[in-house]
Amino acid sequence: MITNTIVELNKIFKNLNKDYFDSKLVEPVILIQTKTKKNTLGTCSVNPIWEKKDDEKDKRYEITLSGNHLNRTLEEIVITLLHEMVHLYCSLNNIQDTSNNHVYHNKNFKKEAEDHGLIIEKGQTVGWSYSTPNEKTKELIKSYKIDNKAFDYWRNVSNFETPKKKSVAYKYQCECGIQLRLTKRANLICGECKKPFEEE
Numbered sequence: 001m002i003t004n005t006i007v008e009l010n011k012i013f014k015n016l017n018k019d020y021f022d023s024k025l026v027e028p029v030i031l032i033q034t035k036t037k038k039n040t041l042g043t044c045s046v047n048p049i050w051e052k053k054d055d056e057k058d059k060r061y062e063i064t065l066s067g068n069h070l071n072r073t074l075e076e077i078v079i080t081l082l083h084e085m086v087h088l089y090c091s092l093n094n095i096q097d098t099s100n101n102h103v104y105h106n107k108n109f110k111k112e113a114e115d116h117g118l119i120i121e122k123g124q125t126v127g128w129s130y131s132t133p134n135e136k137t138k139e140l141i142k143s144y145k146i147d148n149k150a151f152d153y154w155r156n157v158s159n160f161e162t163p164k165k166k167s168v169a170y171k172y173q174c175e176c177g178i179q180l181r182l183t184k185r186a187n188l189i190c191g192e193c194k195k196p197f198e199e200e
Contacts, residue, residue, distance in 0.1 A: 067155035172197035
């Protein structure tokens with residue numbers, strides 16, 4: 001299942017790395033992330049955060065794709081991966097591509113992304129971030145012969161949400177006109193008219 005997804009993402013990474021980065025990107029650890037901000041499609045660590053146990057010089061960056069958004073088209077998933085690969089390229093080449101805690105994508109990101117197969121549009125809060133493929137990238141994706149079945153599963157977070165209980169309010173009124181709302185039924189006497197409240 002998801003193991004196949006990660007295997008396929010690694011194959012796609014290698015193809016994009018060869019076609020757009022002359023195979024110079026260090027292979028990252030690619031993961032499917034289950035807990036991301038609501039609209040986050042993917043992330044790339046700004047530093048290498050994985051180390052090999054017996055070789056401290058072997059350090060890897062991490063690229064994650066949101067499991068919540070694997071129900072999109074295959075092309076859209078590949079574009080998210082390529083977007084994160086551009087961030088990896090910028091990190092490896094000391095290019096400042098974001099600000100505001102890595103949320104706002106600046107013109108450096110736009111330039112590098114467009115040099116590496118993407119069309120970039122600006123969003124109000126995220127900057128030059130919205131990514132679509134150019135024609136060359138569309139053709140490359142078709143040529144990769146990606147296993148579509150590797151992307152059959154996605155994480156439906158709505159299945160984890162506890163349904164909200166409907167709040168019930170009971171209305172009471174006494175003879176003198178005082179009204180109350182309670183979440184539970186009760187037998188009440190009005191302090192003003194000394195008459196019992198009646199449930200409406």
